[in-house]
Amino acid sequence: MAEKDFANPGAPTRATQPLISRRHMLIGGALAAASGIAYARMPTPHKEPVDPEEFEEMVPRTVGGYEVVSESGVVLPPPDTLRDRLYDNLATRVYSKEQATPIMLLLAYNNTQDGVLQVHRPEVCYPVGGFELTPTQELPIAAAGRTIPSNFFTATGPDRVEQVAYFTRLGSAYPRSWAEQRLSVVRANLAGNIPDGMLMRVSMLSPNRENALEQLRDFAANFIAASPPALQRLLLA
Known part of the structure; x- marks a missing residue:
């Protein structure tokens, strides 16, 4: 027309x-x-959330002769507005045995690490509390038939010297720095996943760096071995 x-x-x-x-x-x-x-192709969570009460019950009360004596006295992540979202699950314990320095444990878990919400690394938490840190060194931990890439440093505060060992797991990776951590998230997102994140930190009050390093490494390995299968699945990729 x-x-x-x-x-x-x-x-x-x-x-x-x-x-x-x-x-x-x-x-x-x-x-x-x-x-x-x-x-x-939108990334989706890799694992389901863990009930907080179940998470607390997973933590073994005895580890290689050590027993839980307290749940306080552990340096915590900074109390910012994101902490509740960063850590769906947060457990602290102090283990002790005769003629041994007590060992402090912190476990933090979240099923979604999306690049915005990621577990705080201890190198962030301790300076906020007024500690000065030595350079971080590599500390491989042999546990459950594998070697876990971990970190170790000394934190010196106004009234204490704390030796600290830890590792973080994001999905199937064990990043040792913020750069590696962000890269792990990006790689998982490109594969269509939002990885979960786990932080395990053990520490003790001691001026003797070398002795503390060995004790913390042994305790970490024994802790993983003493953990129930459900917790081992969160600790290990």
């Missing part, structure tokens, strides 16, 4: 244009397909 230009009666008529052209339909279809692909 032709359309007449009434403003210019002498002008030739032109064909009426359809409201939606074939080109618009093709563009719209391509955008819809791209949205569908993006939604299908």
Whole structure:
């Protein structure tokens, strides 16, 4: 059907244009397909949340001759507005045995580490509490038939010297720095997963760095061995 230009009666008529052209339909279809692909590839949590009471019950009360004597006295992550979201599960214990320096334990777990919410590394927590840290050194921990990449440093505060060993697990990776931690999250996201995150930290009050290092490494290995299967699955990839 032709359309007449009434403003210019002498002008030739032109064909009426359809409201939606074939080109618009093709563009719209391509955008819809791209949205569908993006939604299908959206990262999803790798593991389900853990009930806080169940998490507390997983923590063994005896480890290689040590027994739980307290749940306080452990340096905690800084109390910022994200802490409750960072740690769905947070457990602290102090273990002791005769003729041995007590060992402090902190376990922190969250089933979603998405690049915005990630476990605080101890190198952040201790300075907030007024501690000065030595350079972090590598500390491989042999446990459950594997070697876990871990870290060790000395934290010196106004009234205490604390030797600290820890490892973090994000998905199947054991990052030893913030850079490695962020990279682990990115790689998991590209694979379509939001990884879970676990932090295990053991420490003791002692000025003797070398002796403390060996004791903490042994305790960490014994703790993993003494943990029930459900906790081992959270500690190890």
